[in-house]
Amino acid sequence: MTGFGHWQQRIGSQRDWVWRGWQTRYTYLRADLDNPHSSTPLILLHGFGTSIEHWRKNFPDLSRQHTVYALDLLGFGASQKVPVEYNSQLWLEQVYDFWRTFIQQPVVLVGNSIGSLICLVAAATYPEMVKGVVLLSLPDVTLRQETIPKPLQPLVMGIERTVASPPVLKLLFRLLRTRRVIRRWAAIAYANSTAIDPELVEILATPAQDRGASRTFAALFRAISSPNFAPPVKVLLPHLSIPILLIWGRQDRMVPSSLAHQFATLNSQVQLVELDNVGHCPHDECPEQFNQILLAWLQAQFPVTRETEPDLVVTTTPDF
Numbered sequence: 083m084t085g086f087g088h089w090q091q092r093i094g095s096q097r098d099w100v101w102r103g104w105q106t107r108y109t110y111l112r113a114d115l116d117n118p119h120s121s122t123p124l125i126l127l128h129g130f131g132t133s134i135e136h137w138r139k140n141f142p143d144l145s146r147q148h149t150v151y152a153l154d155l156l157g158f159g160a161s162q163k164v165p166v167e168y169n170s171q172l173w174l175e176q177v178y179d180f181w182r183t184f185i186q187q188p189v190v191l192v193g194n195s196i197g198s199l200i201c202l203v204a205a206a207t208y209p210e211m212v213k214g215v216v217l218l219s220l221p222d223v224t225l226r227q228e229t230i231p232k233p234l235q236p237l238v239m240g241i242e243r244t245v246a247s248p249p250v251l252k253l254l255f256r257l258l259r260t261r262r263v264i265r266r267w268a269a270i271a272y273a274n275s276t277a278i279d280p281e282l283v284e285i286l287a288t289p290a291q292d293r294g295a296s297r298t299f300a301a302l303f304r305a306i307s308s309p310n311f312a313p314p315v316k317v318l319l320p321h322l323s324i325p326i327l328l329i330w331g332r333q334d335r336m337v338p339s340s341l342a343h344q345f346a347t348l349n350s351q352v353q354l355v356e357l358d359n360v361g362h363c364p365h366d367e368c369p370e371q372f373n374q375i376l377l378a379w380l381q382a383q384f385p386v387t388r389e390t391e392p393d394l395v396v397t398t399t400p401d402f
Contacts, residue, residue: 096134109153111145113148124148128193131286133160139369155173165298181208193215195219201217206322216327268283319345326353331359332356332358333359339356342356
């Protein structure tokens with residue numbers, strides 16, 4: 083693809099990491115060496131169906147002030163497509179083990195969609211790892227059940243069981259991984275159509291060609307349809323005592339923007355930023371605006387000056 087090397091270079095130094103016997107991919111980009119006082123590291127977690135490359139427009143700006151890490155969650159991107167039971171707990175342990183292996187100092191977690199839910203679970207489970215969270219288009223799969231009238235729930239569940247059967251999912255996957263359908267899906271997720279370029283389509287389409295991708299898709303579909311996929315946001319969010327930035331596009335058609343204000347009332351630490359003419363992926367649809375908002379919030383919450391050293395300034399060098 084034209085320009086492939088260019089955007090690959092923007093996402094840092096990619097590495098393979100074997101986690102629990104499975105091949106996974108991560109990347110990192112160190113803070114600007116001209117800034118002698120390294121500030122809080124960031125870990126970026128992608129959303130459903132995407133990968134490290136989805137942060138390609140954010141890495142360069144964010145890494146001027148922060149060392150930035152990102153990883154492909156198991157089953158996504160260039161990480162292995164394995165036959166396991168996918169849920170938030172599995173990805174939580176992947177993120178925690180990554181942090182414990184390569185970073186070992188408190189970080190700010192930044193996540194989009196499902197990635198933001200993993201950030202929230204991580205902050206609640208491993209407070210020693212997380213000093214702040216940035217949540218973009220935060221989903222809550224448990225709310226889905228509450229929105230379906232009880233008399234209709236058996237019918238809806240029956241339809242889902244039919245769709246989730248292996249033959250149907252296999253056919254569905256063959257349709258969904260075509261570039262034409264991917265572009266149409268992106269048009270639903272994105273309010274900003276100019277962001278849906280061949281580069282984005284290629285990023286979304288490539289992992290679907292991997293060995294085991296069809297089987298993994300079926301497992302992921304069943305996982306996110308289950309209310310046991312992750313704890314409810316209303317249970318997790320009120321108990322956090324760290325800075326929380328909640329960013330939502332007002333034109334989000336994947337996760338209703340009406341949830342933003344509901345979630346913001348659950349914790350006084352939440353700072354809500356709503357963006358006009360933006361859909362489900364603010365970091366990719368309006369990257370310059372998003373990067374500016376995030377960097378300003380980080381500076382306000384975790385200020386670093388040349389006169390004051392942060393508690394920990396050295397990030398463990400990845401083993402490669």
